Amino acid sequence: MRFNRRTNAVVAGAVIAGLTLAACGGDSDDGGDGGGGGSAAEVEVFTWWAAGSEKAGLDALVNVFEEQHPETKFVNGAVAGGAGSAAKDLLQSRLQANDPPDTFQAHAGMELLDYINAGQLQDVSLLYDAFDLREAFPADLIERLTHDGKIYSIPSNIHRANVVWANPAVLEENGIDPDKTYADLDEWFADLDVLQEAGVTPLSVATAWTQVHLLETILLSTLGADAYTGLWEGETDWNGPEVTEALENFEQAMSYTNGDRDGLDWPEATQMVIDGNAAFNVMGDWAVAAFEEQGKELGTDFTAFPVPGTDGVFDFLADSFTLPEGAPHPDGARNWLETVGSLEGQTAFNKAKGSIPARVDADPAEFSAYQQTAIESFGQDTIVSSLAHGAAAPVAVLNAVSDATSKFTAGASDIGTFQSELASAAAATS
Amino acid sequence: MIKTAKKAGRKAGAPLLLIAPSLILVGIFVYGLIGANFKTSLSDVHTAGQATGQAPAGTVWLDNYFDLLGSEAFQHSLKNLFLYTGVFLGGTMLMGFLWAWLLERPMKGEGIFRSVYLFPMAVSFVASGVVWRWLLNSNQDQSATGLNRLFQMIGLDFLQNNWWNNVDYGITAIAIPAIWQLSGYVMALFLAGFRGIPDELREAARVDGATTWQLYRHVLFPQLSPIALSALIIIGHMSLKSFDLIMSISKPANYQTKVPAVDMYVFKSSFDYANAAAVGSILLVLVALVVVPYLVRTNRKEK
Numbered sequence: 119m120r121f122n123r124r125t126n127a128v129v130a131g132a133v134i135a136g137l138t139l140a141a142c143g144g145d146s147d148d149g150g151d152g153g154g155g156g157s158a159a160e161v162e163v164f165t166w167w168a169a170g171s172e173k174a175g176l177d178a179l180v181n182v183f184e185e186q187h188p189e190t191k192f193v194n195g196a197v198a199g200g201a202g203s204a205a206k207d208l209l210q211s212r213l214q215a216n217d218p219p220d221t222f223q224a225h226a227g228m229e230l231l232d233y234i235n236a237g238q239l240q241d242v243s244l245l246y247d248a249f250d251l252r253e254a255f256p257a258d259l260i261e262r263l264t265h266d267g268k269i270y271s272i273p274s275n276i277h278r279a280n281v282v283w284a285n286p287a288v289l290e291e292n293g294i295d296p297d298k299t300y301a302d303l304d305e306w307f308a309d310l311d312v313l314q315e316a317g318v319t320p321l322s323v324a325t326a327w328t329q330v331h332l333l334e335t336i337l338l339s340t341l342g343a344d345a346y347t348g349l350w351e352g353e354t355d356w357n358g359p360e361v362t363e364a365l366e367n368f369e370q371a372m373s374y375t376n377g378d379r380d381g382l383d384w385p386e387a388t389q390m391v392i393d394g395n396a397a398f399n400v401m402g403d404w405a406v407a408a409f410e411e412q413g414k415e416l417g418t419d420f421t422a423f424p425v426p427g428t429d430g431v432f433d434f435l436a437d438s439f440t441l442p443e444g445a446p447h448p449d450g451a452r453n454w455l456e457t458v459g460s461l462e463g464q465t466a467f468n469k470a471k472g473s474i475p476a477r478v479d480a481d482p483a484e485f486s487a488y489q490q491t492a493i494e495s496f497g498q499d500t501i502v503s504s505l506a507h508g509a510a511a512p513v514a515v516l517n518a519v520s521d522a523t524s525k526f527t528a529g530a531s532d533i534g535t536f537q538s539e540l541a542s543a544a545a546a547t548s
Numbered sequence: 549m550i551k552t553a554k555k556a557g558r559k560a561g562a563p564l565l566l567i568a569p570s571l572i573l574v575g576i577f578v579y580g581l582i583g584a585n586f587k588t589s590l591s592d593v594h595t596a597g598q599a600t601g602q603a604p605a606g607t608v609w610l611d612n613y614f615d616l617l618g619s620e621a622f623q624h625s626l627k628n629l630f631l632y633t634g635v636f637l638g639g640t641m642l643m644g645f646l647w648a649w650l651l652e653r654p655m656k657g658e659g660i661f662r663s664v665y666l667f668p669m670a671v672s673f674v675a676s677g678v679v680w681r682w683l684l685n686s687n688q689d690q691s692a693t694g695l696n697r698l699f700q701m702i703g704l705d706f707l708q709n710n711w712w713n714n715v716d717y718g719i720t721a722i723a724i725p726a727i728w729q730l731s732g733y734v735m736a737l738f739l740a741g742f743r744g745i746p747d748e749l750r751e752a753a754r755v756d757g758a759t760t761w762q763l764y765r766h767v768l769f770p771q772l773s774p775i776a777l778s779a780l781i782i783i784g785h786m787s788l789k790s791f792d793l794i795m796s797i798s799k800p801a802n803y804q805t806k807v808p809a810v811d812m813y814v815f816k817s818s819f820d821y822a823n824a825a826a827v828g829s830i831l832l833v834l835v836a837l838v839v840v841p842y843l844v845r846t847n848r849k850e851k
Contacts, residue, residue: 206817214599232819235597317690326801378687380713382804395691514595514818520801521621521814526802529622530715 140273146544160191161450163439164219166205168198171407175471178273182463187453195219213238218449226263226273226438227471228350228515233440234270240441241268245452249459254477258501259434270409271438274458275473278434278492279402279504280425282387287420288397292316298427303367310374313397320374322396326524330516331506332349332400333368333523339427340364343500349544350503350510355504356372356541362411365533365540372527380528391420400425402435402507406488407472416487424495432499435507436476506531518543567658582832589825596819612826620825625806628719629829632807633787635720639778640783644734651735662739666732673729677796680725684797686710712797718804720796726790735777741775742768759827783840785835 136260173196181193197205209222213233224230233239246252246269252260255273263269287298292313298308313320322527323332338346341360348354355361376396379387381428388405390396392412410421416422422432439458441451462473465484474485474492482490503509505516522539525531531539590607597603618621647665651658668676685694688708692700696708711721745768753763791809798805800814808827815824 201818210817210819232596235602236594236600236819237597238600267711286796319691325799327799376687376691377713378685378691378693380798380804381681381685514820517801517814517818521803524801525803528713528715531804 146322149226156449157447158187158190158449158453159447160193161221161314161454161528162193162195163197164197164205164209164455166197166199166202166223167195171404171471175275175467175473176465178470179457179463182460183454183457186457186460186462190450190453192454205279206486213442216444218445219339220445220447221439221441221454223274223437224271224440225508226271226436227503227509228265228512230270230275230440231265231512232514233442234265238443239270240443241270242272242396242441242455243269245272245441245459249456251459254459254479255460256476256478256496256501259476262434262501263438263502271440272455273438275468275471276471276476276492277402277404277421278432278437278495279331279435279507279509280428280431281401281403281405281422282392283399283405284393284421284423284427285394285397286421288318288391288394290502292318294397297419299423301537302427303336303371306426307367307374309334310371312397314374317374319390319396320398321371322387322390322399323372323375323379324384324387325380326520326527327506328384328387328401329372329379330370330520330523331529333519334510335400335425335428335433336368336371336501337353337361337364338431338433342504343431345351347502350505356544357500357537361531361540362537365537369526369533380524394403401490402504403492404472406486408445410472410486420481422488422491429453430499432495433504434496434501434510435504435509437473448541454528513540515543517527518546557749573643580751585671585828588821589829591822593822599819599821608822612822613830616826616830621806621810622811624803625808625811628805629788629790629807631717631783632719632723632790635723636730636787636790637783639723639779640730640734641779643727643731644779645776647731647735648742651739655814662736668729668731669733671729673726673793674796676725676729677793680722682798684711684721684724686713700713712805715804717795718821719807722794722805726787726793726799730783730786737775737779738772741772747841764781777842781838784838787833788831788838831850 150519165172165176167173176194176196178341180194183190183192188317197208199205205223207217212218213236218238220393224233230239246260251272259276260269263271263273284296289296289309291516294309294312300309300310310320311494321399323329337349340363341349341354349356349361362482376382376390384401385408387396388399388401388408391399392414394410403422406416406422409416414420423429439455441448441455454466458467459477461475461479462476464477465480468475469484469488471488473490474480475494478497480493481495485493505511505519508516519540522531522536522543525539526533526536576668589612590609591605591607592611593599595603598605647661651661683694686709687693688696689700689711692708692833695711699705699707710718712718714721745830749767749771752762753767758766789809790807791813792808794805794807795813800810808831812824812827812831815827817820
């Protein structure tokens with residue numbers, strides 16, 4: 119009996135230990151590098167494209183990839199949730215644990231700076247030469263992507279941030295010509311006043327990041343393209359009078375917005391324009407998908423134009439793919455990047471996703487009406503980097519700017535405080 | 549002698565073996581990681597480069613704590629946390645006690661009411677947060693929805709307000725769903741407390757001529773106080789750690805609803821590991837201030 123009891127205890131102990139170990143080992147999934155095969159055998163592509171037009175775009179890109187590189191198996195590492203924040207959290211810990219995916223999606227530009235400084239990304243300049251991308255992308259864009267003479271990612275698509283979406287029916291009802299063009303913010307504000315008095319929400323906006331998005335386009339409009347870029351490169355003084363003027367414009371713009379903004383995300387704010395509950399919305403051009411999905415047509419059901427005062431400027435953001443240091447399949451990743459940069463890859467991906475190719479040699483005829491106008495602007499406009507979408511500033515700066523903006527729009531700080539908080543947020547760049 | 553020593557060893561052996569795995573796991577994954585977190589909070593690892601050893605990092609001892617506690621933004625978060633905890637605790641205790649008191653006398657359909665009150669606890673904070681975000685919409689008058697619309701419909705227009713979008717007290721609006729979810733739990737605790745009081749005590753009080761108030765004041769409340777304390781501790785530490793409910797109603801950047809747990813998340817996503825760890829330690833200390841005296845007390849009682 120005693121002997122029995124002891125063996126029982128040992129067995130129980132072993133079982134418990136085994137169970138707990140099994141539970142702990144649960145998430146180290148995918149069985150390592152997989153046996154055999156060279157480093158081009160497969161490629162794990164880490165994205166947050168798990169639903170909607172983003173997933174459609176990824177699927178289209180994968181189709182091209184499988185044609186171009188049948189030897190490399192595509193492994194989908196997409197993580198859903200939180201508009202990319204869930205994926206970014208997971209990526210952060212995977213990189214920290216030296217378990218990088220073979221390539222990951224990231225906004226092109228300064229959002230990569232943290233990974234670069236952490237030594238987690240490889241320079242892909244050589245791939246630009248190998249794939250002839252230097253001629254394929256606009257020179258302005260290459261300059262925006264270059265950090266200390268090196269390039270760390272290959273863009274797959276371009277979005278434009280400085281776009282106003284309008285509901286012409288609402289404008290007409292209130293005696294405003296829907297085809298009117300606005301040379302600057304003041305002209306626009308005059309019409310917003312009319313709408314405000316008529317009891318319509320003149321301008322819809324959502325939670326903090328969309329307010330930062332609005333702020334950036336107003337900074338761009340008030341300061342102009344060069345001074346706006348100077349904000350991120352240290353040549354424009356954040357404490358200067360021009361910035362004060364821009365912030366006053368921002369304050370005025372916010373006074374036209376809906377009261378429940380902090381509880382909404384961008385689709386709900388854009389929906390207000392679609393439904394005719396608001397006249398205007400400033401949002402990036404991914405919003406066009408929301409209009410088109412509901413059968414609305416550009417020109418009749420909705421209109422789109424650059425934020426007043428930013429005509430001729432293309433406030434860009436881009437998704438791009440990287441080559442992480444220490445990834446298990448660098449050759450697979452190289453193949454993936456070749457497809458991402460290729461004309462066929464960019465065309466297939468962007469047709470499905472609704473963005474535009476970064477390449478200038480894509481045929482506009484293959485794209486939708488809005489995309490064609492965006493392709494045209496991208497080819498000829500001055501290109502500046504978006505703040506709210508990671509192109510202009512690193513994550514820490516963007517977070518600090520968002521905090522300051524939320525504090526200001528919630529009514530807890532005045533313009534003076536707001537401006538000094540923005541200045542100290544931007545000063546943390548270096 | 550040898551035999552008994554062996555016996556004693558054998559006696560201790562099996563239980564020790566049984567708890568060893570959990571002891572080791574808790575040691576590593578709870579206390580080990582608390583230690584690692586505390587160590588990070590004493591460093592100046594504020595960037596991704598320092599975290600991977602690409603840039604030099606040093607130890608700054610308690611500087612991060614002083615900086616945080618001295619910063620206006622973090623004080624605002626702490627103020628929000630205490631406001632939230634105060635309303636959350638007060639609300640759940642009051643509602644929970646009230647329901648328990650109503651259900652305490654034998655009545656028909658008690659089981660149904662008990663389930664109805666307890667059910668919200670089964671809903672995850674994230675799911676109920678989404679619904680409460682709609683209910684607590686801050687639009688008023690013509691564009692009102694949610695609770696504000698309800699107030700209009702029943703003619704209580706003056707009650708309309710902007711809920712969690714109020715800069716000073718907005719956070720207390722988020723305590724409303726929290727109260728809704730956990731009052732039932734507090735009710736269950738109190739109900740168990742009421743049921744645990746023997747009838748003889750009430751009878752004795754009646755025989756002695758106590759009024760109802762005196763019965764509650766001198767007989768029932770003292771019997772319920774340990775339950776009340778447990779409820780306070782459980783709800784209190786949940787409140788201090790609140791994150792999911794706030795995140796699903798509001799957004800991390802929203803100034804109105806900043807609390808330390810949200811700050812920790814934002815610091816971490818900014819690669820500012822040192823400050824994130826420092827906020828984590830501050831939260832741990834706050835929770836420990838609530839829990840440890842309670843544990844000491846129960847421990848002493850059991851002895």
